[in-house]
Amino acid sequence: MKSVEELKAIREKALKEMSIRDNEDKTRIIVGMATCGIAAGAKSVMSAFIDELEKRNIRNVSVSMTGCIGICRLEPVAEVLEANGEKTTYVKLDAEKARRIVAEHIVNQKPVTEFTVGAAER
Amino acid sequence: MVYRSHVLICNGTGCTASKAPEIMTRLEKELAAKGIEKEVKIVKTGCFGLCEKGPILVIYPEGATYCHVRPDDVEEIVNEHLVKGRIVKRLLLGDKDAEDVAKSLENVGFFNRQVRVALRNCGVINPESIEEYIARDGYAALAKALTEMTPSQVIDEIKKSGLRGRGGGGFPTGLKWQFAAQEVNDIKYVCCNADEGDPGAFMDRSILEGDPHSVIEAMAIAGYAIGSNQGYIYVRAEYPIAVQRLNIAISQAKEYGLLGNNIFGTDFSFDLEIRLGAGAFVCGEETALMTSIEGKRGEPRTRPPFPAVKGLWEKPTILNNVETYANIPVILLKGADWFRSIGTEKSKGTKVFAVGGKINNTGLVEIPMGMTLREVIYDIGGGIPKGKKFKAAQTGGPSGGCIPASHIDVPIDYDNLIELGSMMGSGGLIVMDEDTCMVDIAKFFLEFTVDESCGKCPPCRIGTKRMHEILDRITSGKGEEGDIEKLEILAESIKQGALCGLGQTAPNPVLSTLRYFRDEYEAHVKEKRCPAGVCKAMLKYTIIPDKCKGCSLCSRKCPVNAISGEVKKPYVIDQSKCIKCGVCMDTCKFAAIEKK
Numbered sequence: 001m002k003s004v005e006e007l008k009a010i011r012e013k014a015l016k017e018m019s020i021r022d023n024e025d026k027t028r029i030i031v032g033m034a035t036c037g038i039a040a041g042a043k044s045v046m047s048a049f050i051d052e053l054e055k056r057n058i059r060n061v062s063v064s065m066t067g068c069i070g071i072c073r074l075e076p077v078a079e080v081l082e083a084n085g086e087k088t089t090y091v092k093l094d095a096e097k098a099r100r101i102v103a104e105h106i107v108n109q110k111p112v113t114e115f116t117v118g119a120a121e122r
Numbered sequence: 123m124v125y126r127s128h129v130l131i132c133n134g135t136g137c138t139a140s141k142a143p144e145i146m147t148r149l150e151k152e153l154a155a156k157g158i159e160k161e162v163k164i165v166k167t168g169c170f171g172l173c174e175k176g177p178i179l180v181i182y183p184e185g186a187t188y189c190h191v192r193p194d195d196v197e198e199i200v201n202e203h204l205v206k207g208r209i210v211k212r213l214l215l216g217d218k219d220a221e222d223v224a225k226s227l228e229n230v231g232f233f234n235r236q237v238r239v240a241l242r243n244c245g246v247i248n249p250e251s252i253e254e255y256i257a258r259d260g261y262a263a264l265a266k267a268l269t270e271m272t273p274s275q276v277i278d279e280i281k282k283s284g285l286r287g288r289g290g291g292g293f294p295t296g297l298k299w300q301f302a303a304q305e306v307n308d309i310k311y312v313c314c315n316a317d318e319g320d321p322g323a324f325m326d327r328s329i330l331e332g333d334p335h336s337v338i339e340a341m342a343i344a345g346y347a348i349g350s351n352q353g354y355i356y357v358r359a360e361y362p363i364a365v366q367r368l369n370i371a372i373s374q375a376k377e378y379g380l381l382g383n384n385i386f387g388t389d390f391s392f393d394l395e396i397r398l399g400a401g402a403f404v405c406g407e408e409t410a411l412m413t414s415i416e417g418k419r420g421e422p423r424t425r426p427p428f429p430a431v432k433g434l435w436e437k438p439t440i441l442n443n444v445e446t447y448a449n450i451p452v453i454l455l456k457g458a459d460w461f462r463s464i465g466t467e468k469s470k471g472t473k474v475f476a477v478g479g480k481i482n483n484t485g486l487v488e489i490p491m492g493m494t495l496r497e498v499i500y501d502i503g504g505g506i507p508k509g510k511k512f513k514a515a516q517t518g519g520p521s522g523g524c525i526p527a528s529h530i531d532v533p534i535d536y537d538n539l540i541e542l543g544s545m546m547g548s549g550g551l552i553v554m555d556e557d558t559c560m561v562d563i564a565k566f567f568l569e570f571t572v573d574e575s576c577g578k579c580p581p582c583r584i585g586t587k588r589m590h591e592i593l594d595r596i597t598s599g600k601g602e603e604g605d606i607e608k609l610e611i612l613a614e615s616i617k618q619g620a621l622c623g624l625g626q627t628a629p630n631p632v633l634s635t636l637r638y639f640r641d642e643y644e645a646h647v648k649e650k651r652c653p654a655g656v657c658k659a660m661l662k663y664t665i666i667p668d669k670c671k672g673c674s675l676c677s678r679k680c681p682v683n684a685i686s687g688e689v690k691k692p693y694v695i696d697q698s699k700c701i702k703c704g705v706c707m708d709t710c711k712f713a714a715i716e717k718k
């Protein structure tokens with residue numbers, strides 16, 4: 001270790017890998033991964049979320065899974081749960097839509113209304 | 123690669139003994155079977171402190187904490203939680219029906235009353251990964267000391283923090299460093315006391331197993347502060363996992379250049395070596411420890427000269443305890459004022475206690491100084507099993523004493539404990555309920571010191587033996603008039619005459635039980651009676667004829683055929699045959715057997 005900067009660089013990298021264990025003030029993206037979800041392609045949606053967050057170096061958002069939410073016909077389904085309790089349910093997702101949710105909802109804090117369950121049911 | 127989930131498995135000694143390694147192998151297998159081994163990261167951690175509920179497993183991002191996990195549960199955890207995202211509620215620690223996992227732990231007093239400073243990383247990071255330590259601000263304090271502070275500024279900060287030694291004596295750490303820094307010598311040493319001889323204490327082991335880098339970093343900081351380039355960690359060989367993790371940590375630190383020459387490009391160099399102890403209690407005493415590191419028989423010597431002047435190989439040396447060191451990096455990073463804000467007037471910061479004995483949540487807890495014994499026992503410890511009454515708690519192990527129920531609301535700090543005739547010691551806290559005989563407890567601790575006395579000085583070698591003989595007599599119902607007074611005279615002379623701390627403190631358990639429970643000693647000596655019903659020689663099991671239904675169960679269970687009688691008529695115990703095992707009392711369905 002030749003300098004303090006070197007230490008900081010290691011710290012940044014390691015922090016990124018460990019951020020998943022930090023549960024406070026986090027936005028959570030929960031992907032439905034029951035049989036219905038997986039059959040409809042939930043796995044690639046989930047990977048897209050993880051990948052996009054990673055690319056953008058976003059740390060305060062975690063991605064986890066849940067079972068069947070009960071709207072199988074609209075799968076793949078994901079919920080974005082914000083730290084303030086705000087919940088948005090997105091339906092009929094694919095990898096591309098997942099990336100847009102990260103860009104618009106997570107980064108710019110504008111929910112993508114056209115993908116929400118409300119829009120689909122109309 | 124970013125993992126979507128981290129599974130933390132406790133690999134402390136407690137959980138390792140309750141099959142954590144097998145759980146880990148099963149987990150690897152199940153993850154591979156489901157094809158998700160690349161999405162889920164398995165992280166080995168140190169002790170969570172709740173060993174009694176182990177093995178402990180925590181899954182993130184949900185933060186679900188599972189307890190008492192058995193290898194056979196692994197498949198369900200993988201299928202339900204990791205594949206389908208459904209929490210396995212039956213294994214959750216705390217409130218199993220909470221709507222949200224994060225909430226399940228909210229009311230677990232064991233966790234939410236603790237303040238974790240020394241244990242900040244235990245159960246949180248993988249102790250075998252230097253990167254995870256660095257992520258949690260590891261080595262940042264060393265960087266700060268080396269690049270922004272002078273050695274005397276480091277010492278001033280530690281002095282100002284009010285940190286006192288966590289190994290027993292409670293000597294101010296900054297002052298100790300200052301004494302060694304003042305000595306002019308090319309060679310000085312920094313030593314770490316990881317001998318942990320107090321029976322029942324295991325916080326030092328847990329820190330070494332769960333966060334070895336914190337000790338390494340602190341020792342390097344100490345080296346910079348006093349002007350030393352070489353450190354030794356003296357750890358008992360009975361701690362194989364701690365030794366192994368320390369070895370890994372030291373080599374990682376060397377690889378990263380955090381030990382070795384010109385750390386952070388400065389002209390400060392520091393190296394560390396481990397020395398294994400054979401596990402003698404006296405080797406925890408500072409002069410004996412250094413003699414042992416030198417390769418000689420671990421016997422103490424008189425002080426002065428103090429180690430700060432003439433220590434290891436006659437060079438100026440500081441010796442601090444593992445937990446003391448674990449506090450150092452945080453103090454430098456967060457500042458002395460932050461540290462001073464925790465604790466009482468003369469005892470700053472936190473203290474880790476190994477809570478054991480008659481208590482529901484045995485384990486490791488870190489509390490702010492000044493918390494009361496009641497809070498530790500009832501709020502964190504979950505109270506006494508079977509609704510029994512609290513009688514006393516022993517702190518300071520064989521050098522300490524007991525705190526009786528009447529003082530349960532005294533804030534725990536160095537000075538209050540001394541005033542009560544006990545001491546902080548290294549943090550062993552043994553809880554005793556109404557069924558404990560205090561004379562027997564005193565005998566137990568004295569037996570330990572008799573065994574562990576190194577034999578160099580007569581007061582300790584012979585005196586403790588004589589005291590033990592008297593206690594043995596008293597507990598076998600052969601106590602004589604004047605025995606209690608003899609104990610007191612012996613105790614005082616040993617305290618004054620013994621060479622080292624071992625002998626000087628050995629009589630404490632007797633003196634403190636005499637102080638609070640003299641009536642129990644008197645009952646043993648004068649009435650040949652053990653009020654708690656523990657000392658077998660004085661016990662008599664008898665059958666109460668009115669209550670006995672003559673079912674014959676006890677006579678069939680008695681291992682020595684001491685009970686006889688006719689069915690449907692009261693049975694009797696033949697006292698000459700009875701070995702006082704108590705089986706009859708346990709089996710009787712009519713509470714017809716009495717123990718007196």
Ligand SMILES: Cc1cc2nc3c(=O)[nH]c(=O)nc-3n(C[C@H](O)[C@H](O)[C@H](O)COP(=O)(O)O)c2cc1C
Pocket residue numbers: 286287288289290291292293295315316317318319320403404405406407408409441442443444446447548622623624625
């Ligand atoms: C008989 C005896 C045993 C001791 N055992 C230990 C021990 O196991 N661990 C420890 O840290 N200190 C032990 N000590 C205290 C050490 O002598 C020394 O005071 C301490 O390690 C200093 O570190 P500290 O100021 O950080 O507490 C023992 C003392 C005596 C007299």
Ligand code: FES
Pocket residue numbers: 132133134135136137138168169170171172173174176177178
């Ligand atoms: S060893 Fe696992 S909680 Fe202590």
